[in-house]
Amino acid sequence: MGKFTELSNRIVEHVGGEKNVTELYHCMTRLRFKLKDFGKADKQQLERLDGVITVVQGNGQLQVVIGNDVNAVYKEIIANHDIKPAGEAKEDAKSEKTGNLITRFFNTMSGIMTPIVPALAGAGMLKAVLVILSTTLGILAQDSSTYKILAAAGNSVFYFLPLLLAISTARYFGANMFVSLTIMGALLEPNFTGLMENIGDVTRFLNIPVVLMSYTGTLIPAMLTIWVYSHMERYLKKIIPANIQMFAVPLVSLLIMVPLAAAAIGPVGVYLGNGIASGINYLSSSSGLVMGALIGGGWTLLVMFGLHWGIVPAMLNNLSLHGFDTIKPPSAAATFASSGAALGVFLKAKDKKLKAYALSALAPSILAGVTEPIVYGISVKLKRPLIAQIIGGVIGGAFIGAFHSTVLAYVFPAVTTLPAFATDTFVYFLIGITASFVITAVLTYILGFEEQIDEDKSKNPVATGENKNNPSPAVPAAGSDVSGVSAPVSGQIIPLQEVSDQVFSSGAMGDGVAILPEEGKIYAPVSGTITSIAKSKHAIGITAADGFELLIHVGLNTVKLKGAPFEVKVAENQQVREGDLLLEFDPEAIREAGLELTTPIIITNMNTFTTVEVTAKRQVLYREPLLELR
Secondary structure: OOOOHHHHHHHHHHOOOHHHEEEEEEOOOEEEEEEOOHHHOOHHHHHHOOOOOEEEEEOOEEEEEOOOOHHHHHHHHHHHOOOOEOOOHHHHHHHHHOOOHHHHHHHHHHHHHHHHHHHHHHHHHHHHHHHHHHHHOOOOOOOOHHHHHHHHHHHHHHHOHHHHHHHHHHHHHOOOHHHHHHHHHHOOOHHHHOOOOOOOOEEEEOOEEEEOOOOOOOOHHHHHHHHHHHHHHHHHHHHOOHHHHHHHHHHHHHHHHHHHHHHHHHHHHHHHHHHHHHHHHHHHHHOHHHHHHHHHHHHHHHHHOOHHHHOHHHHHHHHHHHOOEOOHHHHHHHHHHHHHHHHHHHHHOOOHHHHHHHHHHHHHHHHHOOOHHHHHHHHHHHOHHHHHHHHHHHHHHHHHHHOOOOEOOOOOOOHHHHHHHOOOOHHHHHHHHHHHHHHHHHHHHHHOOOOOHHHHHHOOHHHHOOOOOOOOOOOOOOOOOOEEEEOOOOEEEEEHHHOOOHHHHOOOOOEEEEEEEOOOEEEOOOOEEEEEEOOOOOEEEEEEOOOOEEEEEOOEOHHHHOOOOEEEOOOOOOEEOOOOEEEEEOHHHHHHOOOEOOEEEEEEEOOOOOOEEEOOOOEEOOOOEEEEEO
């Protein structure tokens, strides 16, 4: 019996058996099952297996996150079960592009919105504080220079939102970020804005009528414009000679895209955004209780699958048009319901490790609105707390929605961000989130949950790939208190929490950072041994000389390409030195397949180190310092 035989058998059992599996493939960290009937899969039992980090269902797949041993588990499943590997990469990539449009839409929203959310949240909170200091408390005059400087800091992200979205959208679709910024900047430039006395005025460009709009604070025009530009840029690079592309592609792009955005794309985007905002506000005013209940009860589920990003733009559009929003307040009921679930588990649990985890997850939820550790580590695993959480969210959200509670800025609902909700409906908001918190905590305690996760794992050492006869090799001790990791490729630094794949952004795989590559080559960031190479060639694992294990994962979901755009330059068990070429890839082929180039660099085992410090730079060059382990 192999080291991973029992684990692989139990995984197949809990996905509904081999007859329920249409096909199976894996990336560097996950088994990706396509199932005939997802209802036959038991996620709770899967997550209870020692050797399984977490389970994610989405994009028509059941993704079982294994980590470094995924290839070994995959081989055991294919060898011992009548399960077919996935088809060829070309067919898979094609199906991805022509797949579920709704799923692709939400994935796109996630990829575009996630990077700018921290700036929105920080600026939004500052605006809320200014309202309290000036209007509520009257201790800061609105005509004072202090107020105006702080107001500029709070307003800038909303005023120049089209520029932020231009950069983020360009990054997602692989277009030139600076040309994208220039295109949208033209719609905010004084020569253009000076043509308009009133919104809706008509001017002309080459005798073509242009409806003038205000684009400050808008979302949809920037996203639509840069999406169109990304396709045009790729076409221009195919037809313009390479030796003049540096100036010719941007020149033609500006000549075409700025008038096109001003005359067609921009006005359509503004009208579309206004229509969405009007529809949401109508629903809120006519049936606030129902809308609040749906948002409060369903928000956690939306976040779990990344679907909430389709709603976030509507919140921002409301804030831009009206100065307030009615969607975010009932969603806060879901956040505080998550906190209530953690408290209920802490009070009910007898297992010391579970109590400690619940308490540690409660603090970031209450203080910062970060609920992922509760949702994935408690509610989904224990199941009944999730039921209590949804019930609490429905009740609190319905109450908040019934009284049309509003928020003044985009923030993560938490105790520290309460000033953003301090409008004339603040009392109702406080009652709603308190009800969500208390009801969920009480229901979690009453409904109870099974506490056999740790016990089950400890009784089944074979499931982890370990046994007494074949102990895992000891991890070498670090040679010093500090160890460094250099950048494997030049590019833009992306904080791990901003990566649109939740398995990476939640930290489930480990700590680290991501890079948006500027070239198609990956170099060794440390000296060590190549311990794993993905069958699809898109990811490489290295064990450093200091003993920590490093994963370089080129692109997101690039396993679907089955190695087509990748060429590996090393072999497993090969010794490498920092700076050695590991693999080459074709960035354009990845973009054309509709996939992101974002490349996570993850420490999958911390060894004797306790923290990972990321470089403060936003742009890094190959072999520059990237991570510091302490």
